[in-house]
Amino acid sequence: MSTPAPPSIPQSILRPVQFMAITFLVDNSIEWPLPPGFTHEMRHHLTHDVPELDPLTGVPILPLEDFCCAAHGFSALIVCTGTSEASPRFTLFDTGPESKSLSRNLAGLGTPLGPIERVVISHWHADHTGGLLSFLDRRSKEFGMRTIVDVHPNRPTARGIAPPPTGKVICQLPRDPTFEKIEAHGGTVEKHEEGHVVAGGTVWVSGEVPRVTPFETGLIGGMRFTPNEDCTGGSWSEEPDIMDERYVAVDVLGKGLVIFSACSHAGIVNVVKDAINRFSRPIYMIVGGLHLAGPEVAGRIKPTVDFLSEALIPAPTYVLPMHCSGFATKIALEAALGEGCVPAGAGHKVIINGNPSDDVTLGPPSVRLR
Template sequence: MSPAPTLRPVDNFVVTFLVDNCIEWMTKLPPGFKHELPQHLIDQNPPKDPITGVPVLDFENYCCGAHGFSALIETQINGSKRHLTLFDTGPDSRSIARNASVMQVPVNEIDSVILSHWHCDHTGGLLSFLKMRGTEPSPCVVDVHPDRPYARGIATAPTFENIIGQLAADPTFEQIEEAGGKVDIHPEGHSIADGTVWVSGEIPRVTSFEGGLPGGMRWINQEGKGGWVHEPHIMDERYAAIDVLGKGLVIFSACSHAGIVNVMKDAIQTFSRPVYMVIGGLHLAGTELTPRIPPTVNFLSKQLRPAPMYILPMHCSGFQAKVALEAEFGEGCVPAGVGMRVQVDGDREGDKRLTPPVFTT
């Protein structure tokens, strides 16, 4: 019998987005959200032009976007040790290295990396990051699902028989160890970062409208022969959750192949806590996934009570989903992007007033 899930509520939560498809500098943000630009111009105290006396916008040393996702999560309980956890690493060796450097991330203080699932737009920067981080003061733990495929590919609609491309290979366990990481294999849900970050196990698929990745393909070997098979469900995908005192759960779903409603239902059933913020790819882009947008938005805005305070649709969410979410949530739908920083302060007294979430019909 598995032990009961444990997730320690935190007093301080901060996330910095290190890789995302989008860069967003101009939109008005809610309290606690900060664009990349003021972090460079104010927080980092950059040198000023000797003649004008004004800081220069140094685009050579600002973040760049890429098709992938990576978020640096900071958690802390009541002034105790701060924990830094990296959720995914983006698609390539360059974007994570550049963006972590320009955001002045203390990479040697990152204790753990969570790989949400085995797709290279989430794992491609891992080896680069590990080499940049080094093994001091101790090797970085790399939290992975055991079911690493040899290869994955993408097939096109409407028949999903024509495979248009194979994704680049995910790092092997041996490569991770050689780069200085310590592989930590988990098919089950568990907590890390001194209990302040929850990493889910396989996500139950309970909704009728969230059918995974229609064009997902996997290479397998059977009886000595290799071949492609349909794999829409991507069962190695996992989400992460943080519980902020007085606010509720912050959920990271890097790609939502399971469906973000399935993700949230599992998190709520696991912890019986309201959802404060939903972050990451909602995987609603593309014509074949458009029919999923209305029931997804309806669940988030009307069926879940209380509804989330903030939705940050990133990476693979798609333009139409963002428009639909903004129509329901207004400024609660935040156009997040690479370089943005979000800080949420806990409220111990306010935590007593939180009510368990319910699903309505």
């Protein structure tokens, strides 16, 4: 599917931030070492908590019971402080696959729920929406607060997987929460087809991502169920283009754009091109799933890595391939970007401090099309 590129949107719509913190709450891999500014979970528990001292050795005991559990899905807490604000704004991007992992990891990390004013759902797949209702329940019960839930209005009845070559639907993903259930559990649904800013203008939530890159052809085996009008049954149809998928971007002074793409069904190259077209800012960091795992999409890895490391000038300072990116993709990115490919995972935290004096040196990126 191909759609025309959107008109350029003035950068002033997205307010730059002077401080940003990212905490990964749900992911399914963990590695180290990490570059400066990235904190492993172990340091968090030893420095931010008050660990128990072993009575015999007198040494702090690592509280492994509080360590984050891995899960097939994604969730990240985005904290931003604008240039004219004293207080940070908290945005939760996706909620993982089920109720247990997000709740456990929030508790284990001691993450405050009260300030999280908005949940942004990247797309309607259960490994990104599964923890939503339990999060809303907990925040509503503990703080008596409703939470804004920012979603694309095109919610499917059901989605499934039909791997090639048979095209047979082998499984259905758990159904995403309905709008009615979200409201009943303490959420206030906001439906957005178009791109918009949230968190006081510091976080951009995209609309549909234009599909302009030839090799990024969507989710192989993606299926959508359409019920009959009388709700007695229905039928499955191919749905490679997950058009409800959206990305999030934050503009850090002196650094450039930090892009969150939870699954990149649209293709991370399409995502980056859209962000550059809209904001004419360099890409500082790319975070999330790149959906390049598995032999059926192996041919996309090289052109993706070539684009990020060679065609995009300047190349991103950091790429954090998580969730559905795949081991082969991490190897290729590490070969191309060196320490710029960061093996982030659940429990890790990233601190980014903006520098207004450096911002004047950041020119618009260029893309050398091949």
